[in-house]
Structures are given as structure tokens and as C-alpha cells.
Amino acid sequence: MPAPEVVIGVDSSTQSAKAVFVEAATGRILAAGRAEHRVTGEAGARESDPEGWWRALCEAVAEGFAGAGVPAAAVTGIAVAGQQHGLVVLDRSGRPLRPAALWNDTRAAPQAAALARVLGGPAGWAARTGSVPVAAVTAAKWQWLREHEPRAADAAAAVRLPHDFLTERLTGTAVTDPGDASGTGWYATGTGAYDRRTLEHIGLDPVLLPEIAPTGATRVGPLTASAAAALGLLPGIAVAAGTGDNMAAAVGLGLGGAGLLGRPVLSLGTSGTVYAATRARPVSPALSGFAATDGTFLPLGCTLNCTLAVDKMAALLGLDREAAEPGGEVVLLPYLDGERTPDLPAASGLLTGLRHITSREQLLGAAYEGAVVTVLRALDEVSRACGQDPAGPGAADVPLRLIGGGAAGRHWVETVRRLSGRPLLLPHGREPVATGAAALAASAATGEDPVALAIGWGAGEGTELPATERDIPTWERVVRVLDRAGGTLLS
Numbered sequence: 001m002p003a004p005e006v007v008i009g010v011d012s013s014t015q016s017a018k019a020v021f022v023e024a025a026t027g028r029i030l031a032a033g034r035a036e037h038r039v040t041g042e043a044g045a046r047e048s049d050p051e052g053w054w055r056a057l058c059e060a061v062a063e064g065f066a067g068a069g070v071p072a073a074a075v076t077g078i079a080v081a082g083q084q085h086g087l088v089v090l091d092r093s094g095r096p097l098r099p100a101a102l103w104n105d106t107r108a109a110p111q112a113a114a115l116a117r118v119l120g121g122p123a124g125w126a127a128r129t130g131s132v133p134v135a136a137v138t139a140a141k142w143q144w145l146r147e148h149e150p151r152a153a154d155a156a157a158a159v160r161l162p163h164d165f166l167t168e169r170l171t172g173t174a175v176t177d178p179g180d181a182s183g184t185g186w187y188a189t190g191t192g193a194y195d196r197r198t199l200e201h202i203g204l205d206p207v208l209l210p211e212i213a214p215t216g217a218t219r220v221g222p223l224t225a226s227a228a229a230a231l232g233l234l235p236g237i238a239v240a241a242g243t244g245d246n247m248a249a250a251v252g253l254g255l256g257g258a259g260l261l262g263r264p265v266l267s268l269g270t271s272g273t274v275y276a277a278t279r280a281r282p283v284s285p286a287l288s289g290f291a292a293t294d295g296t297f298l299p300l301g302c303t304l305n306c307t308l309a310v311d312k313m314a315a316l317l318g319l320d321r322e323a324a325e326p327g328g329e330v331v332l333l334p335y336l337d338g339e340r341t342p343d344l345p346a347a348s349g350l351l352t353g354l355r356h357i358t359s360r361e362q363l364l365g366a367a368y369e370g371a372v373v374t375v376l377r378a379l380d381e382v383s384r385a386c387g388q389d390p391a392g393p394g395a396a397d398v399p400l401r402l403i404g405g406g407a408a409g410r411h412w413v414e415t416v417r418r419l420s421g422r423p424l425l426l427p428h429g430r431e432p433v434a435t436g437a438a439a440l441a442a443s444a445a446t447g448e449d450p451v452a453l454a455i456g457w458g459a460g461e462g463t464e465l466p467a468t469e470r471d472i473p474t475w476e477r478v479v480r481v482l483d484r485a486g487g488t489l490l491s
């Protein structure tokens, strides 16, 4: 009997590369491989060597192969989903000129603020590109590079996002997709093309940028012989355009399918993100109004401090991350990396409400609560961007899909449940980002719709946990501190 056709989906996120091997006909995950890459930098800097992403991708695929036990000839397609926004600058031979500045590198905050003041101000940016520039946005990072390292900016022969860089390693083709492009600040979600006004303003020649692949089933090239050799695959198999990690999770969860439009997702990873898919183009200055990769849109709120901030607190307190207890009177805003939502790039962590009776376990619990309230605060705006009334009848009964590394943690799940007061849906598929990339790969191989494929795989189905009573006092305590902290959090 011939081996079943297999596709590979890669999630190259902030901390690691994960590769899932998926049986194309059924969506069964045969194996998953994982390899870490390094993030370096202090005082607002967060950088990674793109060559490290490529090495980790190759290692993750090798580990997946070992687990899947399928021959190379069984694999018919591959796609990469990547952490969003990072600025990758390449020389003429496609080598990085410097490490990539990542989405959570806050050094470009002054450049972002300056950009937000021009070209129509915040409302103009939201209307044109979907999002108001913050330090995460690639255009602000490019401005930072021009001001601080003009030689590197002048030497740039190509500018890429993380997933574009990796897709180019697979195909030799310079290509991006509308979803990830919509996090750059130089892509207009209304026209589906690069935004000339932004590019002129920031002095970025569009010839340095990749082509934008169309939405839907997008095969952007055959796998090159050199990439095939590095990955142990056969040359010529289908490579999809790929997308940003949040957009890939949207595919993997089937959010663009008619029944799931407007259904919210909360991802607990290095970033905390909350989002939903909608057909209406989001233009709220309070959110990132991304395009998805399947023709829908993805209004999204993103925080900089989620699982890593809580793990850091656990390490400082000498506790296991599951030893936490509800924080009681203590409020901890764990903004160790500054913050993005709210836009407080220079903020640091803030602790208040300590008493003699406060325990270490409560302090740790307060870190979870601070991280969860901060990201969940964006949920109402996401609902509004999807045309829903967040206070309307039944709104709180809509389950929240919980994904990301933190979703494996008991205390994360219980904290989200307690503070949202909503039922939670924990998808069975362990890796929705990589699974979404696998659906894009299968789509590139077959021409079928990627969202329909993922829905057919049942990838977004899961276990539902009923709602528990909402802990309004804790919610209000955290929000009160956040709203009153004002100047303290500005620096």
C-alpha cells in the first residue's frame, strides 16, 4: 500500500520552530518536531539571527521525520507561519546584514509615535493600513534602523518579514502574503497592495520588498534542490506562501468558516493575543486591524507580557508555575518588557497591594491575573470590530478558544476562566499555528481551500469547559490600578 500523502506545517514563533507532519486526507498529526532559536537583547532590544530560525526549522523537520516514520516521497507540500512584524534586512546574496529586530523589540517606540503623527494621524493610519503604528510595526523598525544604523539600511538589498525569509529559503522566491504584510505598516488593507505614501515617507524602495501572493490556495513555488537537501525532502514539492502566526492559527482553527466568524481566540504565548475573523475590514485605532490570509480580516489585540513574564515571576519566587493561588489584594502588572496594549513601550512591572499576610503563591497568581486582564481587555473591542455588542444578550456565553503554550497550564486555564466568566474551548490539535500552515501547504498541493481543509480535519474542535462565575472584584482591582498608574507606567 502506498504511504498516505503528508504535508508539513511550520510555526517559526518567538521562542522556537515547531513542525507538524499531517496526513493530508484526514488531518491526523503523525508527528511534531521542535527546536529552539535564540532571542537576545536588553533594555528594549529583542533580536534573533534569521539563520538561527532556518537551522531550527531544519532541526524541527528532522525530528518530525524521525517521529512520523514516513518516506520523503510521501511529503507533498510545506508552508511556514512566522512570528509577525520582525524586520529582516538582507544583502545581495540573501544573507542577513544584522539580526532581525523582533515584534517585541520596543526601541522603535519614538519612531512609531512620530509616524502616528503624520499621514492623517492615528485615524488616517487605521483607515489606510488597519493599524496605528506602535513599536512592533515593521515600518517603525525600519525608521529606527535608518536613524541608528544608516549603513545597514543603505546596504539593504531586500527587506523581509520572518516568514517571508524562510519561504524564500524554501523556494528562492521573494514572496509574502496579505496577512503578514498587514503587520508592516506599509501595506494597505483596503487596496490589498503596498501603501506608496508610507513607503515614500519612510524612504523604503518597494523593489526591496517581496511580491504579495493572492489570498486563498497559493502555491508560490516548488521546493528548491538545496532546500530539499537541507530538509530531507524531495525537490519540486509544493510550497505555499505561508503567513503570520496569528493568521495561520485562524486557518488552523477554521475561523474564516461561516459558523466561526466572530468567534474569539485567546493565545497565550510569548505574546498574549486576542482576535476573531470577520468579513468587515477593521479600522479601530485601538486594535491591530490585520488582514487574514484567506480573504477575511483579523482584528487583534496583542500584549508583550504573557507566558515569559509569568515564568520569570515564578523563577524569582522560586515556585513552580502551577503553585500559584489567586492574588487576593495584590495587583501585579507584569510589564517586564514594556507594553503594547495599552501602548506603554517604556513601562516596567508594577506591584501594589502587598500585606504581611501576602504569600509567594498569591504574588505569582497576581502575575497571571495582570497578564490575563491586560490581554482580555482588548476582547470587547475585537467583538465590536466584528459587528457584535460585547454587552449584548448571550455575548458572554460564546466560548473563548484558548491556544498557545500557556493553554497547557492548569493555572492559566483557570485564571482565564475566572476572569472572563466565559466557557472555554481547548482545541484538540496541539499546534493550531503549525496545523494552519499545514492546511496552507495542503491547499498549495491540491488547490483546495485551506480553511475548508482545516475544518474537514476537525482541527478547531476541542473540549469545552463550562463557564464559572466571573471574578469581577479581581478584574476591577487590576483595571483600577492600570487606569490609575498613569505616569508611573510611562517610563
Ligand SMILES: Nc1ncnc2c1ncn2[C@@H]1O[C@H](COP(=O)(O)OP(=O)(O)O)[C@@H](O)[C@H]1O
Pocket (backbone or CB within 6 Å): 013, 014, 015, 016, 268, 269, 270, 271, 307, 308, 311, 321, 404, 405, 406, 407, 408, 409, 410, 412
Ligand atoms: N505545561 C505548560 N504550562 C504552562 N505554560 C506552558 C506549558 N508549556 C509551555 N508553556 C509556556 O508556553 C510558552 C511558549 O508558548 P508558545 O505559544 O510556544 O510561544 P511562542 O509562540 O511565543 O514561541 C513558554 O513561555 C511557557 O511559559
Ligand SMILES: O=C(CO)[C@@H](O)[C@H](O)COP(=O)(O)O
Pocket (backbone or CB within 6 Å): 013, 014, 015, 082, 083, 084, 085, 103, 136, 183, 244, 245, 246, 269, 270, 271, 272, 273, 288, 302
Ligand atoms: O506581534 C504579534 C502580533 O501582532 C505577536 O503575536 C507575534 O506574532 C509573536 O507571536 P508569538 O511568538 O507570541 O506566538
